[in-house]
Amino acid sequence: MQFNKIIGQESVKAHLIDTVKSKRISHAQLFLGPAGCGSLPLSIAYAQYILCSNKLDSDACGNCPSCLKVAKFSHPDLHFSFPIHLLKSTRTSDDVFVEWKKQLETTMYFSLQDWYRTLGNDNKQGTIGTDESQRIVKKISLKSFEGGYKILIMWMPEQMNNQAANKLLKIIEEPPKNTLFLLVSQNQENIISTILSRTQLVKIPRLKEKELSDYLVQQYGLSVEDADTYAHLSEGNVSLALSLIDDKESASFNLDNFIKWMRLCYTRNIGETIDWVDIIASAGREAQKNFIVFALGMFRQSIVGHYADTDLVILTSAQRQFLEKFSPFINHKNIVVLTELLNDAHYHLERNANPKILFLDVSLKVFAYLKRK
Numbered sequence: 001m002q003f004n005k006i007i008g009q010e011s012v013k014a015h016l017i018d019t020v021k022s023k024r025i026s027h028a029q030l031f032l033g034p035a036g037c038g039s040l041p042l043s044i045a046y047a048q049y050i051l052c053s054n055k056l057d058s059d060a061c062g063n064c065p066s067c068l069k070v071a072k073f074s075h076p077d078l079h080f081s082f083p084i085h086l087l088k089s090t091r092t093s094d095d096v097f098v099e100w101k102k103q104l105e106t107t108m109y110f111s112l113q114d115w116y117r118t119l120g121n122d123n124k125q126g127t128i129g130t131d132e133s134q135r136i137v138k139k140i141s142l143k144s145f146e147g148g149y150k151i152l153i154m155w156m157p158e159q160m161n162n163q164a165a166n167k168l169l170k171i172i173e174e175p176p177k178n179t180l181f182l183l184v185s186q187n188q189e190n191i192i193s194t195i196l197s198r199t200q201l202v203k204i205p206r207l208k209e210k211e212l213s214d215y216l217v218q219q220y221g222l223s224v225e226d227a228d229t230y231a232h233l234s235e236g237n238v239s240l241a242l243s244l245i246d247d248k249e250s251a252s253f254n255l256d257n258f259i260k261w262m263r264l265c266y267t268r269n270i271g272e273t274i275d276w277v278d279i280i281a282s283a284g285r286e287a288q289k290n291f292i293v294f295a296l297g298m299f300r301q302s303i304v305g306h307y308a309d310t311d312l313v314i315l316t317s318a319q320r321q322f323l324e325k326f327s328p329f330i331n332h333k334n335i336v337v338l339t340e341l342l343n344d345a346h347y348h349l350e351r352n353a354n355p356k357i358l359f360l361d362v363s364l365k366v367f368a369y370l371k372r373k
């Protein structure tokens with residue numbers, strides 16, 4: 001990650017570059033900024049700049065062996081530490097490094113929740129525990145492989161428990177030579193004070209909406225108008241803007257498919273239903289589960305008698321017309337069985353049911369239930 005790939009934050013970049021040029025790199029720094037402002041990519045770019053063997057005036061070269069290793073997250077002197085879901089087999093960051101790499105390769109602008117989702121459970125909080133601190137002390141005490149700095153980037157030190165933090169105090173206070181700790185945090189208040197007092201603060205501001213909007217136009221091909229809307233809705237939070245864009249795509253997918261599906265079900269068109277099942281079956285399990293949840297919501301809205309525009313999808317008049325004509329088909333006689341049917345479908349999708357068989361079976365039942373007027 002070079003500085004030039006990072007959105008905005010010019011004055012922070014200038015400050016970081018200056019610490020290297022003037023040889024005033026303080027050995028423990030706290031990068032503190034709100035979610036989605038780019039603290040993590042900045043810390044990685046800073047590490048790359050320090051490790052680069054062919055530094056340019058205001059960026060790492062991007063081509064030297066060291067830069068290439070950082071780009072692949074395989075530099076032996078650059079270590080990462082981050083919250084994980086503690087399990088018997090998962091004790092330290094090393095145990096889920098493959099997932100971490102995958103996350104960084106997807107985007108470096110991600111939230112804690114994005115990360116927990118990558119780990120497979122976004123309902124569970126992660127921890128930086130004592131096994132992790134032990135691992136850090138061990139790694140940092142080793143000699144540097146390439147003769148320069150050894151750098152540890154710890155993302156979300158606020159997720160570290162007190163015991164783990166206490167184990168790190170000494171090494172942060174008296175680190176071996178040429179060691180650098182970069183703590184990347186969103187919430188200073190949750191970091192224990194003894195760690196805080198040992199770090200130098202690097203404040204990272206929220207991104208300007210204009211900076212984020214320009215980025216969304218360039219990188220994601222959004223229209224200026226859409227990009228401005230997302231930048232504004234997310235208040236300059238890059239990871240939030242990206243997830244809103246994702247949500248909008250899946251909301252249109254769900255609405256389109258819901259309308260198609262219900263039309264097929266009430267015309268009882270078995271041939272085209274089979275074609276539709278093929279499409280939904282190829283969408284991936286998460287998308288299928290989302291679709292079911294969406295359909296449940298639409299059934300509920302039919303009973304209430306009106307369809308609300310969500311924040312993300314404005315119903316077109318054709319869609320609204322369809323739904324208005326359709327809503328009488330959902331009524332007190334069938335809402336219970338339909339709800340049960342979809343809840344069951346969700347349950348079985350989670351347990352890896354074959355989606356083709358499942359969606360066809362559910363469709364045939366909906367054929368019958370829609371007739372109970």
Ligand SMILES: [Zn+2]
Nearest residue numbers: 052061064067
């Ligand atoms: Zn380089």
